[in-house]
Amino acid sequence: MNIIDKIKTAKLTGRGGADFPTATKWQGVLKAHSKYPDKPVYVVCNATEGEPGIEKDKFILQNYPEKMLAGMKIAMETLGAEKGYIYLNPVYYKKFAAKLKKIIGKLPIEFFVEYGGYICGEETVLLETIEGNRSEPRLKPPFPTERGLFSCPTLVNNVETFYYVAEIADGAYQQTRFYYVGGDVKNSGVYELPIHLSIGKILDETKNSPPFEFFIQAGGGASGEILTSGELDIPLKGAGSIIVYNFKKTKTLLLIKNWVEFFYKSNCGKCAPCREGFFRLRQLLKCRQLNIALLRALVQTMKDASFCPLGRSIWLPTVGLLEKIGLNNKK
Amino acid sequence: MIKKFIMTIDGQKIEAKEGETILQVALRNCIDIPHLCAHPDTKVKANCRMCVVKIKGVNGLQTACSTPVSEGMDVETLTPEIRWARKFNLELIFGQHVEDCSVCVLDSKCDLLKYRKIYNSKMLRFPDRKINYPIYQFGPIIFDQTKCIDCRNCVEVCPTGYLELKDRGSDINIEPSADKKKDCIACGQCLVHCPVGAIKSEGEFESVKEIKKILQQKDKTVVVQFAPAIRTSIGEELGLPYGLVVTDLLTAGLRKLGFHKVFDTSVAADFTTSEEAGQAVNHIKEGKNLPVFTSCCPSWVLFIEFNYPELIKNITTVRSPEIILGGLVKSYWAEKEKIDPKKIVMVSVMPCTSKKIEIERKEMFIKGNKPVDIVLTTRELAWMLKDEKIDLEALKPELADNPFGDPSGAGVIYGASGGVMESALRTAYYRLTGENLKSVDFKEVRGQEGIKRAVIKLCKPVKTNSGECIEIKAAVVNEIKNARIILDELKKDPKKYDFVEVMACPGGCVGGGGQSLPTNSFIRSKRAASLYTIDKNKKIRLAHENPAVIKAYQEYFNDEKICKEVFHTSFHQQKKKPIGRLKRDMKDFKLIKK
Numbered sequence: 001m002n003i004i005d006k007i008k009t010a011k012l013t014g015r016g017g018a019d020f021p022t023a024t025k026w027q028g029v030l031k032a033h034s035k036y037p038d039k040p041v042y043v044v045c046n047a048t049e050g051e052p053g054i055e056k057d058k059f060i061l062q063n064y065p066e067k068m069l070a071g072m073k074i075a076m077e078t079l080g081a082e083k084g085y086i087y088l089n090p091v092y093y094k095k096f097a098a099k100l101k102k103i104i105g106k107l108p109i110e111f112f113v114e115y116g117g118y119i120c121g122e123e124t125v126l127l128e129t130i131e132g133n134r135s136e137p138r139l140k141p142p143f144p145t146e147r148g149l150f151s152c153p154t155l156v157n158n159v160e161t162f163y164y165v166a167e168i169a170d171g172a173y174q175q176t177r178f179y180y181v182g183g184d185v186k187n188s189g190v191y192e193l194p195i196h197l198s199i200g201k202i203l204d205e206t207k208n209s210p211p212f213e214f215f216i217q218a219g220g221g222a223s224g225e226i227l228t229s230g231e232l233d234i235p236l237k238g239a240g241s242i243i244v245y246n247f248k249k250t251k252t253l254l255l256i257k258n259w260v261e262f263f264y265k266s267n268c269g270k271c272a273p274c275r276e277g278f279f280r281l282r283q284l285l286k287c288r289q290l291n292i293a294l295l296r297a298l299v300q301t302m303k304d305a306s307f308c309p310l311g312r313s314i315w316l317p318t319v320g321l322l323e324k325i326g327l328n329n330k331k
Numbered sequence: 332m333i334k335k336f337i338m339t340i341d342g343q344k345i346e347a348k349e350g351e352t353i354l355q356v357a358l359r360n361c362i363d364i365p366h367l368c369a370h371p372d373t374k375v376k377a378n379c380r381m382c383v384v385k386i387k388g389v390n391g392l393q394t395a396c397s398t399p400v401s402e403g404m405d406v407e408t409l410t411p412e413i414r415w416a417r418k419f420n421l422e423l424i425f426g427q428h429v430e431d432c433s434v435c436v437l438d439s440k441c442d443l444l445k446y447r448k449i450y451n452s453k454m455l456r457f458p459d460r461k462i463n464y465p466i467y468q469f470g471p472i473i474f475d476q477t478k479c480i481d482c483r484n485c486v487e488v489c490p491t492g493y494l495e496l497k498d499r500g501s502d503i504n505i506e507p508s509a510d511k512k513k514d515c516i517a518c519g520q521c522l523v524h525c526p527v528g529a530i531k532s533e534g535e536f537e538s539v540k541e542i543k544k545i546l547q548q549k550d551k552t553v554v555v556q557f558a559p560a561i562r563t564s565i566g567e568e569l570g571l572p573y574g575l576v577v578t579d580l581l582t583a584g585l586r587k588l589g590f591h592k593v594f595d596t597s598v599a600a601d602f603t604t605s606e607e608a609g610q611a612v613n614h615i616k617e618g619k620n621l622p623v624f625t626s627c628c629p630s631w632v633l634f635i636e637f638n639y640p641e642l643i644k645n646i647t648t649v650r651s652p653e654i655i656l657g658g659l660v661k662s663y664w665a666e667k668e669k670i671d672p673k674k675i676v677m678v679s680v681m682p683c684t685s686k687k688i689e690i691e692r693k694e695m696f697i698k699g700n701k702p703v704d705i706v707l708t709t710r711e712l713a714w715m716l717k718d719e720k721i722d723l724e725a726l727k728p729e730l731a732d733n734p735f736g737d738p739s740g741a742g743v744i745y746g747a748s749g750g751v752m753e754s755a756l757r758t759a760y761y762r763l764t765g766e767n768l769k770s771v772d773f774k775e776v777r778g779q780e781g782i783k784r785a786v787i788k789l790c791k792p793v794k795t796n797s798g799e800c801i802e803i804k805a806a807v808v809n810e811i812k813n814a815r816i817i818l819d820e821l822k823k824d825p826k827k828y829d830f831v832e833v834m835a836c837p838g839g840c841v842g843g844g845g846q847s848l849p850t851n852s853f854i855r856s857k858r859a860a861s862l863y864t865i866d867k868n869k870k871i872r873l874a875h876e877n878p879a880v881i882k883a884y885q886e887y888f889n890d891e892k893i894c895k896e897v898f899h900t901s902f903h904q905q906k907k908k909p910i911g912r913l914k915r916d917m918k919d920f921k922l923i924k925k
């Protein structure tokens with residue numbers, strides 16, 4: 001069985017958050033390569049971590065850099081890639097570049113230091129920045145698999161995905177993934193556990209089940225979904241992160257403010273609903289009397305009309321918080 | 332062959348072609364999907380997000396302007412969800428747009444106001460975020476950041492890179508460049524492509540008041556001229572079909588407004604052609620300063636003067652038709668009519684923003700007088716007509732005044748890309764052979780393509796001489812971005828062309844920065860086609876055959892000095908124009924110098 005078939009059989013999906021089947025992506029690049037045989041193929045490893053508060057990429061870069069690079073090398077060989085890029089945020093670049101460089105040796109793999117912040121985790125933004133353009137998303141289609149970096153077929157996978165590609169190649173993959181558990185817990189950190197484990201079980205296994213009333217944000221520190229303690233019987237989707245909030249101690253309005261502030265600072269400004277929406281949300285949240293109807297209307301509009309996932313993502317946590325938890329520190 | 336198939340929009344089965352977007356198919360079938368950033372001339376950016384629609388079987392909403400159609404696709408354009416998204420999105424957009432509707436170039440054609448009614452959006456839901464943003468003026472262009480919705484159309488169409496996109500998030504902004512190597516050439520394409528009227532030209536619409544005042548003054552003779560490209564576009568401003576020829580109605584309307592004499596700039600174009608064809612033939616014969624560049628587009632001239640001063644010598648010294656007519660009126664005609672040129676006010680109606688600064692050039696003055704005193708855009712004239720409640724359609728057609736009222740066909744096609752070249756070729760043949768062409772059409776230089784290249788053989792008929800020919804390697808350049816291509820070619824091979832026409836605006840002046848809005852490729856070709864129809868139906872189609880031209884040369888322009896003074900000029904290297912700041916008087920929205 002070739003590696004793509006193995007990945008397919010293992011049902012590996014992208015671990016950056018989008019859960020896209022990895023084998024399909026690789027096949028897409030191969031197909032594009034045979035369509036445009038003259039164009040080089042690129043492989044990019046996304047090591048931007050993305051969402052605030054998560055440390056999964058960091059954990060792998062720290063502990064298993066060889067594995068991750070092995071996965072990348074497999075991808076480059078399988079897809080006939082001319083060149084690979086490791087796309088790091090500036091902090092990780094400082095921390096890990098030297099070590100990675102040693103392992104890379106003579107392989108045609110380069111580093112690229114991200115500029116433009118959180119939004120660069122989105123694969124088309126990442127490609128734009130490598131090309132030296134503004135950090136803004138591209139229209140899709142065409143997808144990067146067909147017309148990615150410099151309009152050439154390009155594979156973008158994240159650190160964890162490449163790690164597991166190497167595991168699969170070694171026959172060592174056991175349907176696990178990395179989880180980050182943080183927030184109001186005792187044992188925050190990164191854990192490798194089975195993919196189908198329910199969120200409740202993950203908290204148990206990592207000895208993080210809170211003894212107090214709580215709710216969680218699942219899938220990302222800013223854009224993740226809000227779940228109550230009664231809703232934890234499901235596996236974790238998206239970026240594998242769980243942030244636990246102490247129900248009594250958490251100022252939920254402040255939480256929304258923090259999310260909005262984060263996105264306000266990190267949006268690229270390309271499209272109207274997101275650019276203007278975060279500006280207005282931020283102002284709205286400063287008002288003495290919070291207009292919740294307008295708040296909801298805005299996040300709904302941003303979800304429905306924004307160009308890229310960044311603008312769309314404020315809706316989920318905000319509406320979840322309003323509906324499931326409520327605002328406990330209204331002025 | 333392009334694949335055709337059936338798709339569904341709002342329950343209606345519609346034929347669509349592969350490669351079209353949902354927006355294109357919908358608009359073609361009179362289904363209105365609101366769109367601001369989408370313009371037929373620009374790339375799909377999908378950043379205003381007003382055109383969201385629902386595609387059956389696809390999660391969420393998609394933008395119609397960026398989504399290609401496919402067979403069997405089922406689109407809904409107005410679900411409650413879509414209404415909701417558009418309503419609030421529009422309110423967000425209003426939040427970054429100061430509404431100075433009463434003095435806006437879009438006048439009654441504003442899409443924001445149209446959509447506001449449909450989606451019941453509150454214009455004032457959010458306080459104006461940009462109220463304290465700067466209002467810039469560079470040359471004749473006024474860029475009002477307080478109205479800008481950051482769609483980037485202007486950045487894309489600006490041929491000089493003068494408008495730059497700065498910053499990120501809600502600090503994002505379009506700024507005039509501080510780069511010393513970039514300057515605005517006043518073409519007004521930014522203005523034409525702005526969906527919300529954030530850019531206008533100086534005078535819009537204060538000059539109208541100024542003219543009304545002048546018309547009251549008893550001791551002034553107020554003469555008006557209208558450019559070739561106005562006759563097929565002004566009708567649009569007044570609700571008539573795109574490209575309709577309204578020359579004689581326009582003349583009647585101008586008289587009704589009180590102008591004392593109405594002249595046609597196309598007649599002056601015949602003078603331009605006569606001079607230019609002669610100069611070009613001489614240079615080509617002598618091989619001197621080749622290629623010859625046309626000079627009637629002031630934006631193109633500015634472009635060369637600022638960016639390629641080494642090529643200034645290649646520009647023909649002939650003045651643009653507008654300036655020539657001003658000069659004719661204030662010299663030849665004034666003398667004939669025994670009017671003091673100082674008492675003549677020359678107003679011109681131009682499709683052009685660049686003409687507003689061309690008239691300030693000192694090298695155009697004649698005995699200290701400006702040949703033209705005030706330039707109005709097509710929009711300004713329309714504004715004036717509406718203000719005076721003059722309905723062109725209801726008027727009786729009238730002819731423009733002698734001696735500058737009846738142009739040749741060659742003078743009329745000046746308004747379309749290729750027209751200047753074609754007119755010149757027709758007359759060049761005569762200059763060379765002493766005879767007139769049998770077939771005067773040079774179709775190879777017409778049309779909307781960016782660059783039209785042709786090798787044109789003009790031969791003396793065998794019977795008169797030994798069959799001497801000259802070959803003219805001609806290029807017609809439509810838009811400055813294409814001029815760069817030609818200039819690069821010339822750098823490699825300086826002999827590649829002999830004669831090059833450049834018009835800065837797409838399609839030539841039919842697509843000018845002063846034109847009626849909207850302007851796009853479809854509308855431009857309508858306007859151009861009408862100009863060629865006028866030419867075809869004219870008895871006299873050669874500039875040098877125009878009796879007005881012949882008579883003027885006989886009576887007045889019979890020595891070189893006077894020809895030089897009225898018909899020729901000089902060009903020189905330009906420094907970067909300063910960037911001024913204006914502020915808005917909140918009482919009547921007038922813009923005043925800061």
Ligand code: SF4
Pocket residue numbers: 119137266267268269270271272274275306307308309310311312
């Ligand atoms: S949604 Fe936000 S981040 Fe994404 S394109 Fe629009 S402005 Fe940029």
Ligand code: SF4
Pocket residue numbers: 472488489490491492493494514515516517518519520521522
């Ligand atoms: S007038 Fe022309 S050159 Fe000047 S900013 Fe506008 S598009 Fe650019």
Ligand code: SF4
Pocket residue numbers: 478479480481482483484485486505521524525526527528529530
């Ligand atoms: S000035 Fe007009 S065209 Fe330019 S970005 Fe602003 S809204 Fe768009």
Ligand code: SF4
Pocket residue numbers: 517518627628629630631682683684685686834835836839840841842843844845
């Ligand atoms: S092409 Fe015509 S309208 Fe445009 S700048 Fe030149 S002269 Fe003016």
Ligand code: FES
Pocket residue numbers: 365366367368369376377378379380381382383394395396397
């Ligand atoms: S018209 Fe489609 S997003 Fe602007």
